[in-house]
Amino acid sequence: MLGHTPIPGYLKSKSNQNNYAFSGESKRIIIDRLKRNVNISIVGYKGDFSVERNLVEKYQPILNIKHNPRPVDALIEARKRNRLIAQG
Numbered sequence: 001m002l003g004h005t006p007i008p009g010y011l012k013s014k015s016n017q018n019n020y021a022f023s024g025e026s027k028r029i030i031i032d033r034l035k036r037n038v039n040i041s042i043v044g045y046k047g048d049f050s051v052e053r054n055l056v057e058k059y060q061p062i063l064n065i066k067h068n069p070r071p072v073d074a075l076i077e078a079r080k081r082n083r084l085i086a087q088g
Helices: 024-037 050-059 073-087
Strands: none
16 A cells, blocks of 8 residues: 555465565565554453454454455555565
8 A cells, every 4th residue: 555565476485375575675664654654552451352353343444454344445455466476
């Protein structure tokens, strides 16, 4: 979504074909942009994690696809495209 593509072929020998990586410079730019534009809260929680599903369904955060009743189509397509690039 930010115009960066992952390292081509990064996932070729990996068992998990979803966790692609970006080059150092792209990674730095993405992290800096997220730091400036995204609020994150980290809290300890020892209960049932179904609460996460409820929160995603209620607040529909743009970067969450799973459990989001209104996922962003452009994000879904960008992730598919990035996986293909990273798979080589």
